[in-house]
Amino acid sequence: MEKRIIHIDMDAFYAQIEQRDHPDYRGKPVIVGGRSQSRGVVATASYEARKFGVHSAMPTRTAYKLCPDGIYVRPRFDVYKSVSKEIMDVFLSYSELVEPLSLDEAYLDITHLVSRERTAKSVALNIQRDIFEKTHLTSSSGISYNKYLAKIASGMNKPKGTTVIHHGNVMEILKAMPIGKFPGVGRVTEEKMKSLKIFNGEDLHGWDEADLVREFGKRGSSLYRKARGIGTSELNVDRVRKSVGKETTFDHDVNDDEYILKVLEELSHKVSENLDRRQFAGRVVTVKLKTHDYKTHTKQMMTTNPIFKGDEIFHYAYNLYHEVKEPEEPIRLIGVTVSHLEERSYRNLTIYDFL
Ligand code: TTP
């Protein structure tokens, strides 16, 4: 089955954060980077500064000549890292399958979230909205059926873009693309391509695989495929979240069953919301509690079918609670987890899911 991959990339990441945190920088050319006098380079520039020709990796000295009235600031990596973490949390609330590429960009496999009623594009828009609500920062997204096309798409309408590359427009986009913009084509390769009269995707498309391999070695095959919209959709995911759990610590030790069960019911519904969002269901329910002497007790149970509804989770949690809770012992923490997760349903996707 064909996958649905989203590539998300924050707009002018460092510079946008500086503008967010310093309202007087907004709407102005902001350049984040090393010292202007000596060897420093530009990390990034706001879109206002880019109009002057300033860009990443340019010596700050050069930037200063192009844009003498710009606001030059030193990077605050701690802040950027904590924002990056917030973004990552948003991604993980949509999919287990997230491959971060740097602080401000990642691939997400959202195949399981797409249906007739819910397009991949609407999922991307929701993610961008959530990022904005959480961080007050804008991002751009690209949606396609493999990774490199999703990445190309996210760069097509920056800033605040949401761009889909599907089977109906892929060749048109690739053929018109300057050869230097193809992923994997650096400065040196670009020059060689041009000397071979390959200026864009259409020129590249005209070459045989064997000829490309002769000129560019192994990379020739990859370029041959890239000219045709073929690429991998497998994410490199090292950490897969295999369970969803919620817990509450009480202000003081509690021994009121009615009250504790009410909390447990709320937690069950929160777990359900999280599972629902990612279209997952699980086969094992675990209840955990900590007694007043900080000892942890857990009890788990296998369900007959994968479950995800709040009431179902609570049904199991209710029984488990009565098995694990000692009547005389007050507790200070209660939690419920659903694990052994699986995707709720698969269906075949078609080109129409993109539209
Ligand atoms: P990018 O995503 O490449 O750039 P950007 O987010 O600033 O702008 P946009 O995506 O809208 O084109 O890089 C993310 C951050 O990484 C960037 O804000 C600063 C840092 N960075 C460097 O420090 N040096 C570099 O050469 C590049 C390219 C980025």
Ligand code: MG
């Ligand atoms: Mg970016």
